[in-house]
Amino acid sequence: MKKHNPSLVVESSYPDLVINVGEVTLGEGNRKKLQKTQRDQEKEKVARAACALLNSGGGVIRMEMANSDEHPVEMGLDLEESLRALIQSLDFQAFFETNQHGRCFYIFVKSWNTDFFPEDLSKPRICSLDSSLHCRSATSVLPMGSREAFSFLKTKKRNAKFCGEEPSNKIRRDAKQNFHNSNPAHLIFQRDRLEHGEILPFPESQYVEFKQFSTKHTPDRVKDMIPKYISAFANTGGGYLFIGVEDKSRKVLGCAEENIKREDLKKEIEDAINKLPCVHFCQSQCQITFTVRFLKVLAKEELKGYVCAIRVEPFCGAVFSEAPRSWMVKDGEVCCLTTEEWVDMMTDTDPELRKLSKDFESQLSLSSGPPLSRPVYSKKGLEHKEDLQQLLFSVSSEDLKFTPESLLEELYSEHEGLEELIKKQMLPFSQGILILSRSWAVDLNLQENQGVICDVLLVAQNSPPILYTILGEEDADGQLYCTRTAFTLKQKLVNMGGYTGKLCVMTKVLHLSPESNAESFEGSDSLIEYPESYYLADTKQMEALLQSLVIVLLSFRSFLSDQLGCEILNLLTVQQYEIISKNLRKTPELFIHGLPGSGKTIVAMKIMEKIKNTMGCEKNEILYVCENKPLRDFIGNKDICEAVTRKAFMKTNSNFENIQHIIIDEAQNFRTDVGDWYEKAKTITQRGKDGPGILWIFLDYFQTTHIYRSGLPDLQYQYPRENLIRVVRNAEPIANYLQKIMHKVRENPPPNITSKSLNILSEAELSRDVPGNLKIRKHKDMEQMVDYIAEKCHLLLKAGYSCKDIAVICNTVNDDYKSKLESAIRKRKRSRSSEESDLLVIESASAIMGNHIVLDSVRRFSGLERNIVFGINPRAAEPDVFYNLLLCLASRARKQLYILIPSEEMTNSASF
Template sequence: MKKHNPSLVVELSLPDLVINVGEVTLGEKNRKKLKKTQREQEKEKISQAACALLNSGGGVIRMEMANSDEHPVEMGLDLEESLRTLIQSSDLQAFFEINQQGRCFYIFVKSWNTDFPPEDRFKPRVCSLGSSLHLRSATSVLPMNSREAFCFLETKKRNAKLLEKEPPNKIPRVAKQNFRCAPWETSISFFLNPARLIFQRDHLEHGEILPFPESQYVEFKQFSTKHHISAFANTGGGYLFIGVEDESRKVLGCAEENIKHEDLKKEIEDAINKLPRVHFCQSQCQITFTVKFLEVLDKGQLYGYVCVIRVEPFCGAVFSEAPRSWMVKDKEVCCLTTEEWVGMMMDTDPEATELLKLSKDFESQLSLSSRPPLSRPVYSKKGLEHKEDLQQRLFSDLVSSEDLQFTPESLLKELYSEYEGLEELLKKEMHPFSRGILIFSRSWAVDLNLQEKQGVICDALLVTQNSPPILYTILGEQDADGQLYCTRTAFTLKQKLVNMGGYTGKLCVMTKVLHLSPESNAESFEGSDSLIKYPESYYLADTKQMEALLQSLVIVLLSFRSFLSDQLGFELLNLLTVQQYEIISKNLRKTPELFIHGLPGSGKTIVAMKIMEKIKNTMGCEKNEILYVCENQPLRDFIGNKDICYSVTRKTFMKTNSNFEKIKHIIIDEAQNFRTEDGNWYEKAKTITERGKDGPGILWIFLDYFQTSHTDCCGLPHLQYQYPREELIRVVRNADKIANYLQEIMHEVRENPPPNIPWESLNIFSEAEWSQGVPGNLEMSKHKDMEQMVDYIAKKCHSLLEAGYSCKDFAVICSIASDVHIYKSKLQRAMRKRKWSQSRNASYIMGKHIVLDSVRRFSGLERDIVFAINPTTAEPAVFHNLVLCLASRARKQLYILIPFEGMTNSASF
């Protein structure tokens, strides 16, 4: 259950995170008059609110002066010091600015980021009031601050990985001392400690002086706290003696009548077992400890007991309680759980092996090394534009222009022609601004994955010098909810610019609602955010700051969750190409039907997924009102698992009893492989999408004639009736060697097209753009029989696994489905010889297995490494199409295995 602070209220009427902490006594003199408990309570409230905003993208703390001063006052030294302690820096203005406006006092909070000096390699990604982690240092128990905790956790994690990889006799002693997942890992110093001899005794004498002092491994106390257990577990273990005076080492004990040691023992054990802890190894072991009561005798008579707790070194980290770190979740200020805190604290860029693997194919567009806590790593495929290039292509080059630019021009022309008086209104509103850019959208809400609002003519984001960003919403007529819509959109934009786009500067997004009346008269209304005056440091000072903001905007608008995320084990964002983004940005109401021709690896499925998200928000429909139709089951399941639509195969779609009564919008994918054997699927889709009372629904059809796998009628309209039509010509999936091979095969298809393909459709090949710079491998080999083929695959898989790849990276593709069953048993047998077997068919595409399937069933999917077994077909006319489809599934490495005999088309290889 999440723990939240009900005294901290998140206000929802502003385009920023605003936390109201209520009344607070301000001013140094006034605060000195307060009772200590009240002073600490107020300080804790403000610290929690500041911590939550630092971790959640920044915002504003609002407080009301409890004192009656009529003149401005300072905040108070103790409150300032608590904020300095929070950020572990004397530079308060790096993250906070303080401003009094009447009786309201505001603290403007910038998002936390780890932009520390380069020489400081320990950079915690989350801000905390306290880590709740403790260490022993000589005879002291010391709390760790965030940086110390980060360093400690990094060391634990690194040593745990070392222990997993290396045999016991090769582990350095230093690593063994801090981990106890096996007997050989225990600290030698811990067991040679003289306290061990006392621990083995049954009784002590009252007043006896123990023959050893306190040390790193020994603590004497009259009573215990959770900090001692955490500190011993985190620092090589030790003994805690309860009932021994710490200075004199004299055994005092707890009187017999005051203690029921069995009950106390259970209470201590329960308390220790409940201590929060995290592991970095696979054992998930418990805290190892022993509670023992030694009798204390006075002249031979039982006087009482000394409780001794022996704590052994712990493999992970033991906390005295959950870390004191806060974040805004679900409109409440909540305390992070221990697992959440550690996950965020350790959430750094991909580790060395993963980063090396990525760096061969991708280039980093957003590193986590100095970014806000909620940011994710963003990479673009090598050979594609960087975010700086994308910013200049989409939002102009601000350096070369002194004027305010309006973009995109095509949308602006549409709007001016549709709405009389809009141009005059905008010129009037923009008159005070000069250098910068005004970015138009039919709905900035939809662009940010929010619901569209009826009655909004357009939104426009102003990014200009000497001003904070301003979001304008232009309405056709007055609407009581217009300001709420604008505020909600601006709030989401600000949050995404920081938490997704990685913007690290001080940022707010102001709002303004404009009304365009039928008589072309306009009214403007300032947003409620105008009640809070942001400091000038929140204004964009120069071109450099404007471009940094626009580059973050590029990431917000063009990023999508990479298909590699599941394989790599962490969330990774990729960027759309400009071509993909322009198609997704189309006005759906003006383009209800669209044919998208895309070359292999041009991202058709990504665009299809993004457009379904846009349909949901633009049309105000539920996911079960959007239908995705494809030819094969694995692709159906892959899209279905994304939870954005209802997903079926063509055969299911064409069942006579399937009317899909709730469906309003349809996306067709891989349409070139559809057939009319079960009826006219295109006419059925048209009928469904045109039956709506409010106009036609969306019918977008994605296809690639180059990958046609049959010679039957596919059911598509003739090419001249596939209108409107867009083309995706930028191939972004494949490594260079594979891409070059694809070009050769596509040339063969164009020169010898199957009879069911309109030859004009293949002219797209001459316009193709191929991304360069991604290394890869293409090998073709001949084998005398099936046994040799599967042995080659097993051997190659084994060597690639040794090199760091995983089973999730592989696909073994046969030409026809019947071959899959033949090869499966043989391949598993060959793999068992190497003591592993993890092959599955493509239905397990989301699992951690090698895929073994036919080329038709694997159409639309992809893997890093593909083995193509005996590419052939019963229909020679589509042989090259089939080979193209198969080869294009491979991102990085393609292995084509051909038998010596029986392959008439081997010359093509």
């Protein structure tokens, strides 16, 4: 973003975005008395503040009345019109309301969203004072409003695909030739002389503009008009600008040489054009193509001057006269978007999930969300945000509901007088929900304040949302904490949760006095009085807000984000959320047993984020330990912790002095061959002077792929313990297959696993209604297997998948596997001249984030996943863990699973 605007101050003492614009003259009569310069300056700063708030989730503009009126006055028609222009003449009160208190005047601004537009109109994603885009219409140069700019950019972006199908220079050459052949101005442009007074044989048109200047200030006037004419011609098929021709009569008059030298004028024109911002949607990155020529103007062979002719050719992207004038609040400052940022936001669309459309359902779309929102999807077969809201935050039509009840009882038992204090505060409210948390700050990914007993969010009818912070002792930072938390909550409800109604979050800090149980509290409602339209009117509005809250609390960055090249969010299940919501200080050690595909690694990542905020520690104080290097690298790249393998963890010189908290993942495959890892982890996490650190251990006995001692405590000592029983990763055919194999594991457990540790299977909940493929195929030898994989990969790429979707998993990997698969790909390319074969690159799981097919062993791919998995001859070296290994392999596939086995294995096909 560009440099911030110093005349607009974002005030940090409110639980909302509040921009102070300073003194402004108010009242229609008062504003008419102002000089134009001052009136325009005041109008500009108010419009910039409004634009920034519309684009940043909404907020309040605060101004001081510059005039001396003693009574309230209206805003002023010119100020109102500038705000109307921002919202493109939509209902003014849908986005703006005003209020005056003494000499303070407030404009309440709701976040921009496109729900107000009819379906048949273009819906710009953000607001702008000026797009700085121009186009030709007949003989006029017209500025593009936000709506026109949005349509123009969307068309350009869509057409960029065509530009990429042929060499870009060929496209430009063809377009240029067609443009010249069809334009009569081209013949004049090619001449080197014109007669003074000559009438040009064509009029002004979409492709031709005449201008005549006779003053001595020709250079400045030419330089000023160049940006909009070049932008308009470049954006509308190209054209010719003739300077020195009278526009109405088409008469050639020319520019006198003594007014400006041709060399100087040419340099001014070229510099002005080369400075114009332009954005590309294709790979060519070409510059604006133009030619400047000077045609002599003669009268009976006497030189009278010259005509400056500029030919502008069609541009494949968008050419701006200057950077767009669009504003946003970033890092506490009002900043102007750069041209590239503005175009990215204007053209931002939901990702193309055509090949995944049967797997995911949209919960929040960019087409209707606020400018800063990201698309949110839920896995098909799981609850939608509406269902999750009813499960977690249902609103009663008859009374005020308190949730979660278990936390409420805990808090009441821990703090005498708290029940009376909360109930006293709730007396004015009869319908809604009261959501308790030990720290709403931590829930919102902020730092905890240990002086806070709890935070309580009230969502009630006929009231704005209110965040109560209850302190155990007087704390000067209590109000700052509450304000910051409420501010973050409001911003996330809009910009992450997609709430489109008018919204503020009020604050109140309460003090539970030790001297008197129900004693007093200090009120701290925000100093701004919001209009009643910011109050929640009914159950429908409360539920809409709570559904946005569900997205805020349960969303996580989908693993598909890296694959698709854009950020998309998925939603946790209720079970996952409840585990993440645990009180870490009361649960320093926890064993989480999770079935295959139940999201153990996602929960592990979320809990590490919570540890950071609850315990106030840095990433180098949190350690993630797993068995294999690819999973270590995958988590390490998330930049939320230190990540090591078990063997690195157990090195004698590895004492991890800074580490306070440890997360163990895939613990069922740990061993004690290099020492007691569990004892070492307990020792590290219990050495802290402020009490034990966090030690959470994630495991799945069904996926144990060895027969040795794991180092885990016996099941009866794995306490406290939680189970993740809902399979959320895999399509229904694969999930059904996993269940079948898990039954085999339970019937034939390896010797190092007790049957009781597998009882979780009886609670399993499988994915339903998520389509996918499962095929078990026999092949006579390895060559036939790799030929099949090469052929199938070609078809998958042709269907729109990428190498990022595909993994080939074997029992053990050696160079022979890779060489045979690469040989099959090369052979296929020679036989069919397949361009897709050039894209098939094979790497190990260590490079899981790259755009290539992964080829690795079952054990090294443990904890990772891909849409499509080929399993080659899943036979275990230790027969006792055959089904475990097969289960581990199969559970890695989200959508399609192909198990390839030698013909002789098919004699016992029931094994598969």
